Amino acid sequence: xxxxxxxxxxxxxxxxxxxxxxxxxxxxxxxxxxxxxxxxxxxxxxxxxxxxxxxxxxxxxxxxxxxxxxxxxxxxxxxxxxxxxxxxxxxxxxxxxxxxxxxxxxxxxxxxxxxxxxxxxxxxxxxxxxxxxxxxxxxxx
Amino acid sequence: xxxxxxxxxxxxxxxxxxxxxxxxxxxxxxxxxxxxxxxxxxxxxxxxxxxxxxxxxxxxxxxxxxxxxxxxxxxxxxxxxxxxxxxxxxxxxxxxxxxxxxxxxxxxxxxxxxxxxxxxxxxxxxxxxxxxxxxxxxxxx
DNA sequence: ATATAAATGAAAATAATTTCTATTTAGTGG
DNA sequence: CCACTAAATAGAAATTATTTTCATTTATAT
Numbered sequence: 001x002x003x004x005x006x007x008x009x010x011x012x013x014x015x016x017x018x019x020x021x022x023x024x025x026x027x028x029x030x031x032x033x034x035x036x037x038x039x040x041x042x043x044x045x046x047x048x049x050x051x052x053x054x055x056x057x058x059x060x061x062x063x064x065x066x067x068x069x070x071x072x073x074x075x076x077x078x079x080x081x082x083x084x085x086x087x088x089x090x091x092x093x094x095x096x097x098x099x100x101x102x103x104x105x106x107x108x109x110x111x112x113x114x115x116x117x118x119x120x121x122x123x124x125x126x127x128x129x130x131x132x133x134x135x136x137x138x139x140x141x
Numbered sequence: 142x143x144x145x146x147x148x149x150x151x152x153x154x155x156x157x158x159x160x161x162x163x164x165x166x167x168x169x170x171x172x173x174x175x176x177x178x179x180x181x182x183x184x185x186x187x188x189x190x191x192x193x194x195x196x197x198x199x200x201x202x203x204x205x206x207x208x209x210x211x212x213x214x215x216x217x218x219x220x221x222x223x224x225x226x227x228x229x230x231x232x233x234x235x236x237x238x239x240x241x242x243x244x245x246x247x248x249x250x251x252x253x254x255x256x257x258x259x260x261x262x263x264x265x266x267x268x269x270x271x272x273x274x275x276x277x278x279x280x281x282x
Numbered sequence: 283a284t285a286t287a288a289a290t291g292a293a294a295a296t297a298a299t300t301t302c303t304a305t306t307t308a309g310t311g312g
Numbered sequence: 313c314c315a316c317t318a319a320a321t322a323g324a325a326a327t328t329a330t331t332t333t334c335a336t337t338t339a340t341a342t
Binding site: 283284285286287288289290291292293294295296297298299300301302303304305306307308309310311312 | 313314315316317318319320321322323324325326327328329330331332333334335336337338339340341342
């Protein structure tokens with residue numbers, strides 16, 4: 001999927017296609033790693049005369065809700081976002097390279113069997129699961 | 142495992158057995174849910190004439206390093222800790238009730254097969270994985 | 283009991299994130 | 313192409329979370 005597709009997603013979500021949103025999408029499209037809001041701000045502030053923190057925070061959150069970005073969980077519990085080509089439609093998880101920060105999608109997940117066993121053992125009802133895989137990507141290993 | 146066991150763990154880690162540490166351990170032993178540092182502070186401040194935030198933060202982090210507590214990941218990326226009976230020795234994950242916050246250990250995890258498939262597909266080396274399961278516990282469902 | 287290294291409190295510093303509000307802008311329909 | 317309206321934005325300030333600093337106190341080994 002490329003650029004235009006994500007612009008269409010904005011429109012479908014009734015989000016206006018502003019220069020800053022376009023810049024953010026392009027930035028993540030070209031850098032498939034995870035970034036904090038502050039890092040995104042630094043990367044893009046040169047492109048605009050004015051660029052406020054609240055704009056970055058708000059847009060990252062909106063793009064995450066739309067399914068263009070995803071949140072990445074890091075030990076230093078700060079906000080981190082990465083591009084998410086698969087969107088929210090397809091259930092999937094993420095592999096994060098601990099060296100370069102690259103993020104890749106992992107579609108394969110036979111969690112159903114595991115879930116059933118857990119439900120039986122704990123007598124509970126599982127409604128969600130979060131999996132994040134860490135390691136070294138093909139370039140870093 | 143009960144109280145004394147965790148006191149021993151403190152000693153083995155060369156952490157002094159102070160009244161505040163004892164109170165924190167007892168608190169988590171009795172409340173098997175996740176709490177923010179602030180919530181722990183509120184719960185315990187009545188028991189001490191003085192109780193500072195840094196003490197709470199420091200001790201929660203230390204107890205997590207020792208393996209008595211574990212960090213729980215929540216959408217509002219704030220710090221959350223819960224009691225972790227299995228410690229760091231046994232690889233395991235956590236089930237978190239989204240209604241009452243109860244945390245239970247999940248020992249079962251056949252992640253190895255999944256990991257192998259991912260490594261093949263992404264040509265990567267997996268070194269860690271984080272899984273957190275959400276749902277309703279036996280009492281809440 | 284004493285010595286010593288570790289733990290603590292209080293205040294301040296740092297940092298992250300959100301709110302508020304006036305202004306600007308994208309998208310729409312003429 | 314222009315005008316209108318709702319949404320997006322900047323900038324500053326507020327809020328909140330977390331950490332640092334350092335002087336004092338305390339647990340524990342001797």
